[in-house]
Amino acid sequence: MSPLPPVRSHSSSLEGKLGKSTEEKERKSIQAAVESYYALPGVPDEELESVELQDFFDENGVIAPDSPKNWGLVASLRKPLSRSKPSLEKHGSLSTRQQLLNSQNSLEYARKRAEYQRKATSEFQNTTNTAAVDIQRLRHLFCVFQPLGYVPAGPVFKKHLANVYMEDAATLNREEVDLEEQNLTTKGPGSAMNNDQRSLLHQVFKKSIIKVTGKGGRTALMYRWTWFRFLIHCKLIGPDDSWDRKIPEETRVPWSLAVKIFKLFQEPNSEPPALSFSGWANALQATIRARGMYTTGPEVIEAIFATFMPRAQAQLGISDDDARRHQRDSRASLASSRAGSRAMSRSMSRSNSQSMSRSMSRSMSRSMSRSMSRSMSKGGAGGPRNTSRSTSRALSFFSTGGSTTGEDSDEGETDDGKLPLIWQLNLAEQQICEPECLQLLHEYAALLEVLFRHYATNPPAPGEHFSRQSTEVVVSEEMFTQLLKEMRFFPDFVQQYSLKKHCNATEARYGIEEGLCFAAFVETMCRICFCFLNIYGNSAQQSAPSKYKMLWVLALLESRLPRHFRKARSSEEPDEPMDEVQPQGPDSLWHKRDEDFDISMCWNQDIILWPTMDKNAKALPMVFSAFGAASTNMESEIDRALSMLRR
Known part of the structure; x- marks a missing residue:
């Protein structure tokens, strides 16, 4: 060895x-x-x-x-064997306290290690999800931007898609926002309204919704676009420096504050966002209290019906007599429905009790008659169902939910039965006037100005500034139609009859008979696109937020910009084009925008579509054909077709 x-x-x-x-x-x-x-x-x-x-x-x-x-x-001659050096201890065991401490330390170390592993896994998953492509969302965006064929991939464009509403892109401190929201909901107690005031308030609420709702549509909720149009009717929208803060009747709230108030009182899980009647009334009071000019509840109620509600009545065409008549009709309908329900329940209970008494005991017949009368009064077959429906409509007038469903359209507006209808035009105009859409129009107004200058009959000189609200520089209807043809909007998105209807509506509002000024040009272009998306678009386009629809308009204008004027001429080199607006690349529209514009700081008169918001939509349903005959409604068209068949 x-x-x-x-x-x-x-x-x-x-x-x-x-x-x-x-x-x-x-x-x-x-x-x-x-x-x-x-x-x-x-x-x-x-x-x-x-x-x-x-x-x-x-x-x-x-x-x-x-x-x-x-x-x-x-x-093994060493004692103990586990030690590297000789020890004087008699045994190698640990004390009970030391064993407990070791166990606690081991458990704490295991807990920290597990927490670290979970945190690392979560960070890795978030990084992976950020880098990965959400196929379902991508499919949805492809449906929204049809027939574009692709989803614009610019970084600014992605930011617009992520921040659908104005409150999503808020840069304020969250604590300050929470404090402001708490002040809006708790500042000043409420005050009770009498029946006449509540009737007038409900009439205004109903009338505002009916203008953008088809016959038989739901009129129990006020959507977000109608809320802003109502505030414009009441003259409650404007920047902070647009009034002197001394006259309470001139109270204004900026767009950003109106957005916050709507979000505070909107219905939960409503898509698109909407207000019930009670939420709308509370939001209106919070808007009036927001600037501190009205503090107590009676002051707020008096300001609503003495100052702000008459402004909305004038825009909607509602008089105090109409409100009182509406209240009398509601009371009469409620009384008649109650009387009919009682008579029906009594007759049913009597007949049932007589027929059932032969085979059943008296107590069983009474219980059966009661159950039958209750079921019929709640809505059985035939007449009782109609009676209960009228009862629910009358009761809903005084309920917190607000209006009812299945109401007829506005009686004061006539239509010819051809698309787009009057309420569809009103709906498109209200959607393009949401604050997010107005913000986009002003940020990317360069493209719209390039289009307008190119097709204007008397364009300003290169580099010359022209007012966006001026009516001197116009685009004729022939040139506007030529623009739509070159960009393949005609006849894909709008046809001859509907185009004439849009142009008549715009000319009636602006009072220009020879063409379209810049504001009218932008309004007509956006209204045509929004009507197409609301009527003929797919399910994703019809249910898309208004901001998505405006992004669709801008992206399609940019991608279909005619090749002969995609590049604008410069003043230094009039014969050589330079890149100004391009569909893709570094010179894309999404990289050329006015980043400093803020719709909440802009004066109302400087907004491009302010004439659209400040005036009623009086679209002309009459369109003259080539023979000079007026097609006023669908019945005349049917009569003409029948007469041709008889020949």
């Missing part, structure tokens, strides 16, 4: 240490083990100082080739 590797020499021997530190019996046993070790063949005669377990293995943990077979016996 090969000898052990050389051992370090020390002054004291192992036997001497053991003799001093152990008992006699234990010392003798260890001494016998040492002697037996020295007696083994191959063991050197030198005095052994210490042998460690790691001396028998190499760096890789493999036993050395020159290690003796009894290396375990030699290593």
